[in-house]
Ligand code: ADP
């Protein structure tokens with residue numbers, strides 16, 4: 001709770017009300033698992049971070065800027081970057097961000113552990129404050145499908161465990177989570193726990209007016225929040 005408060009306060013000092021992956025520590029503080037990651041602001045630090053985070057394997061690299069909300073739209077996400085390409089990819093990401101918006105605030109580049117997406121389902125877990133009902137927690141199919149399929153469901157926070165379970169049951173994509181067509185089922189208990197922890201976070205911090213974890217990657221071994229964005233008051 002203290003760690004989360006500090007992250008929100010330091011964001012306030014930076015004079016922005018929009019936060020992205022630089023705020024992933026908030027999720028860690030509330031026990032929502034995130035992949036190993038580091039934010040760097042030079043080529044050489046990117047190489048070091050990739051070595052640490054990726055342990056010799058490929059990594060994912062993302063531009064970190066409060067002015068760029070949809071990173072992939074501007075080519076700001078590089079998936080499967082091998083160690084020898086990390087330095088150049090660092091430059092590429094920063095250049096793309098500058099080209100897109102010359103005066104964008106660029107906080108750096110996030111170097112992230114690359115998850116095995118073979119048995120994964122990209123879900124979304126989020127929150128919007130409704131003037132009438134208060135914080136509404138949302139769960140559904142995530143990734144690029146979220147706008148296309150609009151397969152989501154909501155509950156008023158705080159969300160109890162039975163309610164979180166119901167949310168899983170309710171979405172059209174429920175069979176996908178449960179292992180349709182010979183797929184291995186994802187760790188449902190971990191998804192339920194993540195929904196509840198998110199609900200707790202937004203209940204504890206009314207200053208968070210909007211939050212999206214997209215995707216919350218669900219696998220047979222658990223969940224990992226790989227992207228987050230939020231708006232604070
Ligand atoms: P944005 O939503 O701003 O475009 P994301 O961080 O959500 O950026 O990344 C876009 C997509 O890239 C994700 O939906 C996911 O498919 C893939 N991706 C992102 N991070 C990882 C990761 N650590 N491991 C594997 N795939 C990832």
Ligand code: MG
Nearest residue numbers: 214215227228
């Ligand atoms: Mg995303």
